[in-house]
Amino acid sequence: MRSFRHGIHPEEHKEATAHLPIERMPFVDRYVLPLSQHTGAPARPIVQRGDAVERGQLVAEPVGFVSTALASPVTGRIAAIGARRRPGGDLGEAIEIEADPFATQRFESQDPVDGSALSLGEFVSEVQRAGLVGMGGAAFPSHVKYAVPEGRRVRRLVINGCECEPYLTCDHRLMVERSEAVIRGTSILAEKLEVEEIVIGVEANKPDAIEALRAVSANGYDVRVAPLEVKYPQGAEKMLIKALFREEVPAGKLPLDLDILVNNVATMAALADWFDRRLPLIERVVTVAGPGVRSPSNLLVPIGTPVRDVLDHCGVDAETKEIVMGGPMMGQPLASIDVPVLKGTSGLLVFTEVATGRPNEYTCLKCGxxxxxxxxxxxxxxxxxxxxxxxxxxxxxxxxxxxxxxxxxxxxxxxxxxxxxxxxxxxxxxxxxxxxxx
Ligand code: SF4
Ligand code: SF4
Structure with a gap:
């Protein structure tokens, strides 16, 4: 089985949610959309307090190139624009939306757009308007990656389905249940960038995902699905490239320096949703798990949903000591649950012991x-x-x-x-x- 050198094998803890189908989180009363939930400049609001908005309607536009758009996750009314608490604990400008309790909240799909008929510049603008970011956690605006500079080329497109962090299974379920959307988004991007090779790397602990992706790929898509050893941090871009191609991205360089582009599976499904249905990035799958959750789940959550509402929906143990947004290795412990789910939120983990703090530090044993x-x-x-x-x-x-x-x-x-x-x-x-x- 392919992999990289070094790394660790933490306990997986995925058994509680790996088999659970994705469920839609019920709509709640209020949503908070921070204007900065991606790398780069915050988006600029194009709505005002009191405005009525539709689900999927653009509410904030990008400011500059390294920035991306925001769309409303619900039909409702702009309740406020102002400072709100963010998952990092600081305050940041946000748009607060009050959901219309009488709206169906059904997204009305529109006619598809043929990405291949667009110039690369037009394609990049489309992706920016959809508000797509890397959904593996980094939330780097996707269109910036796709704007390949003059004289450079992407020859190899790598899709990251590793999901190597313990507890998280949102990408796993997405690959099983929305394998067609993952492959469809991948092929849209591959066609646009005229790549020569497409590989989806999936850790071997997701055999049903590998099977589902291979079944769709066999329908005329030239996509290779590569099972990888289960090891952390297999999902890190440079490790994934090492595992797949035995090539090393040099220090200070990017995958593009090896003619490689890496994207997450959820981003590919979101890309297909935009070009096929005009659905911007307004919801995502979030794994809610950990020893303190009564009903572990994989939930399709509108972006901006307060963490408190998600946890209320799943039920949380009274002994809860810590809640982490993301995975236990790279996630962020939350100081407050009155913060929203963001585009990059892959998980909400509830621990009955403090998982991130490690008291009783001793001197270095030089153990290596x-x-x-x-x-x-x-x-x-x-x-x-x-x-x-x-x-x-x-x-x-x-x-x-x-x-x-x-x-x-x-x-x-x-x-x-x-x-x-x-x-x-x-x-x-x-x-x-x-x-x-x-
Ligand atoms: S956190 Fe940094 S130093 Fe530590 S194992 Fe990861 S890459 Fe190496
Ligand atoms: S005790 Fe020292 S050498 Fe051993 S793992 Fe910790 S820092 Fe590294």
Whole structure:
């Protein structure tokens, strides 16, 4: 089975939801759409308080190229535009929408658009208008990836169906239940970029997803579905490329430098929804799981739904100690559940023990486990020590900026040293120092 070197094998914890069909989350009263829920500049509202909006209607437009649009997840009325709490704990501008209790909330599909008839520039604008982002968690605007610069080419299109984080099964269910949409979106993009090879990488613990994708691919699509070893962080772009092609994206470079473009499976289904039905990115599948959830689920949730409503719907144990947005390795512990589900929210995990904090830190045993875990071949132990000593120049020379913050080193450390947290904070400081002064 193909894979990359190093990495870890955390317990999967996927059994509670892997077999559960996707269900639609019932509509709630209010939705909060932060204007910045993607990498880049926040979107700009094009509606005002009191305006009536339809489900799927554009409510905020991109500002500049690295920015993307936002559409209303419901038919209703703009209740407010102002500062609202975001999952990171800070405040940010958001559009609050009150759902119309009498609306059917059915999305009216429109005529499809033939992506192949568009120029690349038009295609990129379409994707930006749909508000598509990488749905694996990074929320990088998809159209920016598709705007291949002059003189460059994408020869290999890689679709990421690894879903290597424990607990999460939203992509798994999507590949099983919407395999046609995944393949359809993939073929739309592949045709537009005139790629030579298409590979979907799926970890071997999802045999039904592999089978479903292969069954659709056999219907005249030139798509290879490649089973991969179950290992974390297989879903990281550079690791996936290593596993599939045995090629390494050099430090500081991008997959495009190897003529490769990587996209998540959910983004491909969303791309098909836009070109085939004109459905913008207004909802996504979210895994709700963890020891503190009464009804673990894979829910189709409108973007902007308050986390509190999702948890109320699934039921949460009174002993709950921590709620994480995303996976347990790279997700974000929430300080408040009065924050919305975003385009990049793959999971809501409820823990009855604190999963992310690791008390009782001991001195480094020089055991080397963190080095064995790091698939980027960094020296996490040394980077953590340099970070504590604030020796940022040395950290940079030791490739600290190549750390993808996967957390494999911290997970494996017997001394509970918060390695990834130390490196993450130091990276922020290194970038701050390198940024041009105003
Ligand atoms: S968090 Fe960074 S240093 Fe630690 S294992 Fe991942 S890439 Fe390596
Ligand atoms: S795993 Fe922890 S204890 Fe072992 S070398 Fe790395 S930092 Fe030190």
């Amino acid at each position: 486990r963190c080095l064995e875990a790091c698939s980027n071949f960094l020296n996490p132990s040394r980077l953590a020590r340099l970070a504590r000593a604030e020796r940022y120049d040395e950290m940079e020379r030791s490739f600290a900026l190549d750390c993808m913050e996967c957390g494999a080193c911290s997970y494996t450390c017997p001394s509970n040293i918060p390695i990834v947290q130390l490196i993450r904070a130091a990276k922020t400081e290194i970038r701050r120092r390198k940024a041009p002064r105003p």
